[in-house]
Amino acid sequence: MPLTFTHTVTERFLRYVTIDTQSDPESPTSPSTEKQKDLGRVLVTELREMGVEDAHLDDYGYVYATIPSNTDKKVPVICFCSHMDTSPDCSGKDVKPQVVKNYRGGDITLSADPTQVIRFAEHPALKNQIGNDIVTTDGTTLLGADNKAGVAEIMDAAHFFINNPDVKHGTIKILFTPDEEIGRGVDNVDLKKLGADFGYTMDGESAGSVEDETFSADGATITITGVSAHPGYAKGKMEHAIKIAAAIVERLPREGCSPETTSGKQGFLHPIGISGALEQATLSFIVRDFTEEGLKEKETLLEGIVKDVMKDYPRSTYKFEVREQYRNMKQVIDRHPHILEYAIEAIRRAGLRPMRTAIRGGTDGSRLSFMGLPCPNIFAGEHAFHSRLEWVSRQDMEKAVQTIVHLAMIWEERA
Ligand SMILES: [Zn+2]
16 A cells, blocks of 8 residues: 655744754753753644654753554664754854745755855755755755754654554654754763664755764874973973974875865864963864774874974973774664665665765764664755755655655564
């Protein structure tokens, strides 16, 4: 029996984006901004109105909800997860979404600021959107499709399950998180309470894509202690920590191994901070690669540069410290190949060509995977996120909803 969808995803999305949920990296509280709960409360109300009785918002700003199983089979509990906050990089206040219906190609000029143009040449994904309805902002804020597209898709899928009790599925858990954009999205999540076996974040880009790989990430700090002396009488004595630090930065590889010269599966060494005075200077780096060996290689390369520079400063010393930040979720997901297989099959059943991609960054899913909830990332349709040129199409969001529905059905079929 073919499924019949009466989608609500776009109408939900247009409402959710008008609620300001920007997170704040400077805030010590959880959630970092109280206003994120404004959206959380709306979602809980809508879920309860649908009949999802246990939907609730906790003090930390997380929304939890359960769609009960309607099958006699024993099916693993699957969670769908999206984040409610928007990036602090761009205003998310008074978002005024605009819909370009039946897009015919070409540039899209945003109505309130004509300097903001989504150029066809610079957004290659637009060529797959001919005939679609594209949602943009008016050019004064971000849109928040990252990740309210995912939120709206999960809500529409919940609405579908409730209204189509003949469609069999196991227990489905819904999780909406705050503060993902500031790297704290899973700090206060209660996985025991959630009680899911496997999860999917709905926070990917192009329709059809599924991501089971993220960077592995370390931070490295180099502390240099030089030799101080009165500058008037420093000849042959002074070894300047600032100059040592600058020499290290100067010797970083230019071709390859930096963010501005790498893509795809290549990693990099990236200085993110430098501070110092004559006697002491500190350099902070982030190190990224898809493999553990790749990380080690880059750290060895960096320390090699430091050692080499230090040869010119025999009385100065350095300390080289590496801390783990997060790890490629592939290590975890590979142990449960069904998670990805079923997602690929669901994307196919939704009528799309599945694409496996790797994220040059981390996600809530990478941390959740290592916390015990293996969690690849499925497309939500969001594009040009964290900017005023952000856009998403109605048709891609609808395909994401259909992917969620098929995915839950596949878990039930195969159980
Ligand atoms: Zn996101």
